[in-house]
Amino acid sequence: MTNRQSCTITILETSDLHGSMLPIQYANNAPTESGFAKIARLIERERSVNEHVLFIDNGDLIQGTPLAYHHAKKNDKAPNPMIACLNEMKCDAAVIGNHEFNYGLPFLHKAIQESSFPWLSANIVDAESGEPFFGRPYRMMELPEGVRVAILGLTTHYIPNWEKPEHIAGLRFEDAFESAKRWVADIREQERPDVMIVSYHGGFERDLATGEAIEPLTRENVGYALCADIEGIDVLLTGHQHRTIADCFIHGVAVLQPGSQGSFLGKMQLRLEKKEERWEIVQVESGLLSPVGMEPVEAITELVAPHEKLTQEWLDSPIGKLLGDMRITDAMQVRLKEHPLIEFINRVQMDLSGAPISNTALFDNVSPGFPSDITMRDIVSNYIYPNTLQVIRISGQDIKDALERSASYFETYDGGDVKVHPSFNEPKPQHYNYDMWEGIEYKLDISRPPSERVVFLQFQGKPLDRQAQYDVVMNNYRAAGGGNYTMFQGKPIVKDIPTDMAELLATYIMEKGTIEAELNSNWEVIW
Template identity: 60%
Template sequence: MSLEQCEVVLLETSDLHGFILPRSYATRSEAGHGLARIAAVVKAMRRMHSHTLLIDNGDCLQGTPLTYYHAKVNSELPNPVIACLNELHYDAAVPGNHEFNYGLPYLQSAMEASSFPWLSANIVDASTGQPAFGKPYLVREMENGVRIGILGLTTSYIPVWEQPQHIAGLRFEDPVEAAQKWIPVMKAEEQADVIVVSYHGGFERDLDTGQPTEPLTGENVGYALCQEVEGIDVLLTGHQHRAIAERSINGVCVVQPANEGRFLGKVTLQMEKSLEGWKVISRRSELVSAEEAGPDPVFEELISKIEELTQEWLDQPSGYVDGNMTVHSHFAARLQEHPLMEFINRVQMDASGADISCAALFDNVSPGFGERITMREIVSNYIYPNTLKVLRVTGSDIKAALEKSAEYFEVNAEGEIAVNPSYLAPKPQHYNYDMWEGIDYTLDISQPMGQRVTRLERNGQPLRAEAEYDVVMNNYRASGGGNFAMFGGKPVVKDIPTDMVELLADYIRERGRLTVSVNNNWRVVNGMEEG
């Protein structure tokens, strides 16, 4: 007896971060990625394959000036990201950690405007224990009777980073335990032939060796899902902004499509029907680049009004600069104090009243400020919707934090200071290297990790280990984010709920003209070279 066969294609986007149109908000230059380009790829895939499902794996609502403008300046217009996802007829979406950045009412409004369900089995109502967003999973029956089950999971590490008021009433459960609970339900009660887990999280171990690639905090548990949960056919991942395809772990097909619409994740399942029903006989993952695809013109028209208003807002002048605050080398700006970083720390100190501040140069794209400062420059340099907290910490906490930041560097084979490879892969973590104001310090990278702080003073006197100091930092770092465990749980002296973008803009407007300054209160050195 001949067996019936068919093909099912799963399509995934993840970590779009509001990047819809293929152009830079900082420079207005064309970009080879974005959801508008991905849309063209999706439509081509649907023409090629009869049975497709399209899933967004989270972190779509935050990340560009467009999304900031909608959330913070003018939310009366339709949500531009949701409008585009609806236009492309997504089958489901999973909330990522950045979905909570603008608060629950904003997220719930976006979900209500969606023509597709949002799935998360492990984010539950703290009082009832039931899935907070209605559906833990979706089972979609294709035209030929194949039943595809999609389970939504989200990194449970969100309470470490997020403002408490943004996640009030929610409990974030272990994704592995949630998968072990719901997958048997999907198989037995829903008769799902295929189990797809869409997890907004990544891999905590090397995909080849199984060795840990990061502290096992629970932020990423993709490897554990593959190893410890029975019945998963496909694991769609994200969060780490990695490009992963053509891989499997313990027989589970895995994929991760980088970020900002650089790739469309594609999983092809070959199915076969027997007397027992449909079975997966082969599975293959790949990444389809958006770069060669022309942007879908529908998207330009769809968000034209809010895009025009965003561009007008970005061009509003805030002030001027006397001197040079442009970032020509991001690496150099982390080796030796740059006027941009001194400025950001000074704004934090001004807004909080604290005498000590730490801040990071988040990425290798921040342009700094030219002679004329507009909102475009501000949001290009400060890309996250962070707020500020003042923590009361000890001198030993500050030293431990400096030692942690010093891990960002290494002395390479040529005897030169370079970025530690662990901060570049599997995910760039430039945002986990802080630069400080209000203290004087030296980091000697030739010394072993944990012993690199060779000078630590305040007002010309050594910082006392047991003494207490008030330090202002962003809410992510204040929560211990980035493995800065020394800050977790410390007393909050002051909470400044205003976004840093607003604080920066207000500071510049009030003064009108900034004077570039650098006090060189810190140094990064190679003691072997100096010796």
């Protein structure tokens, strides 16, 4: 009888934490059952019962909550609290996510320097030398039994379509698939790992079960192709799409994705046996561990506490007063007929930029709107992204095409309730990709087929000239074509306002002292 050696490796994955270190909802400080402090308790538990545990963060760590915003904008000389938390939990590796660039390269470099773990990304390279910009494309680890584990980092290469150019100056984003193909082969040949893990801050472009395409061929996500068309990958850790994926294999590759904001901890266990001179994976199990009911790890809450105190004081700073009602009680109704909050944001954008036309979005379905006494908490609860503003020059046809893109947010109406089209809900909610406009008058008829829904479109009381050029203000994500608004890509930038929109809104309200809810009802959705 052959005496086989065996061992088990436990891989723990976080992804898209977006600064969610504590189990609170910053809009009202209500407790939540998510966040890294609770996830950390799960990590502790797994380490207490498993011998070989690898903890990998898959990116989008340092942006996303008021805590992260306040640190970046008001307290950036202090140690980064998100990095300190991962250091405390002995993270083994992290991957650069697209939102890591939101506050600029100096801020990101500082975070990396403070990290006790390596940041990996094989396909983000120096524009001149072509060498991996962040130094380490992969990490090799060897267990006491001699098992060799490779962790290769990849990042969605679509970042130049979203990020401000000055935040990524000197970088080149190589195709994630092509980079993976080259690096996996090189690592297999040179390092001879027993386990090849690819941690990819990106998601899936195809249905996991059928292989059918689920998004336009932008190559923002190439997870399915990584599994189907590259030999040598054993495990693919994913993120970016904020999905929950476990107990899943694509062309024999074990796949994991743990949601976002610390809602789950991804867990994958590999059992290996030594056969002759090689270790082989003989069994793979994966799942999503919920932090519901977990007590936060005190060491994490203590690390965050001084930063949190400053954040809370800043959030409760009074800004101004509101006459009228800008509260949101039904997000769908906001998207069907103009709401005072949307009109206000568009009006601020137009006032600050001088552009005659503006668009903006209601980013999610939990935005509360503004109360009568406005604080900074109200600003960041409604404008949750660190966007800046740009004025771009586009044609009337571009405006019409953009409205049709927005109109595709709705399923074709055939009676009953108005429904969101699945493409805006899956694989993750994309409510932020439905824009509402000011400075033009329009109607969208959602009983009509997609691309034929703009049934009324005027500018200053006359039909919009499809051939004419118009200056339109919008956030930098949209101006770069983000959200598949390809009609905006490459258009002349007439004006750039590099201040975060949350700060612009706060300053505008403070200068006014009192703002008023207004509504000109320049647009509506009909059926």
